Amino acid sequence: MNVRIDDTDRKILAALQQDASRSLDDIAREVGSSKTPVWNRIRKMREAGVIGQQTVVLDAEALGFEACFFVLIRTSEHEADWQGRFLKALQDRPEVQEAHRLAGDIDYILKVRVENARAYDRFYQALIAEVRVHNVTALLSMEQIKSTTMLPL
Template sequence: MSHEPEDRRMSVRIDETDRKILSELQRDASRSLDEIAKAVGSSKTPVWNRIRKLREAGVIGQQTVVLDAEKLGFDACFFVLVRTSEHEADWQRRFLEALRARPEVQEAHRLAGDIDYILKVRVPNARAYDAFYQALIGEVKIHNVTALLSMEELKSTTMLPL
């Protein structure tokens, strides 16, 4: 989620070549500029200039690597549904601070509907989830929490359908 002003986020025009570059970067951003340029049918300098402009416009954000959670011992993925009766700014600020301070929380979304928030929490096991849960409810008042254990990840991607 971008916190940039609306005009800055929308100020860049994305053409078909940009879409090809972005698709290649989404597929594997660790490839060389030469490989990306070849894949999109261009040369290195124009591709580099386009990437630079896309970064400056905020279209391309932080670049990172995708780690295998299970190979690193994070075998349990919980989706945590949060309902709260607290909606004032101070509670929301404390809740957001608590989430940001917890590396177990991979994603957090505020929702429309009966559930106020959904969290994606990655931990080694159920005991680690319980420690996370106890710490969270110790920091902020939450009306109701439902934890759903993912039995199998069927699809996970950060790629947008360009």
């Protein structure tokens, strides 16, 4: 479904990206509208798929997940059966926060959040026991410099 996004919609989306728990009254006041039109616009954007799942952002380190690894995977397998098993393996592992299929020398990149290096090794061992990969390189993030889910509206 196509939906046209105007300036008011962009203001609503920007407000929701900053804090989706804000009241409709607050958002309406910020965008210069009233509550009902803002609610209708939000509903339409949800129905159109512009607005997806609403959630909260947790502090990984405060919860004991101190290690963030970026995992580069090369594979010589490209058959549908292998891809299905690989994608299922990633979906089944909550440690995998993001997974991307890439163009270029590396086939996949994963963002994996775990407690420590031992926990990463358990993840790695379980993954390679389930699906065959040609080469895996794990890069430990030493410091998160920027992280956002906000789009530049």
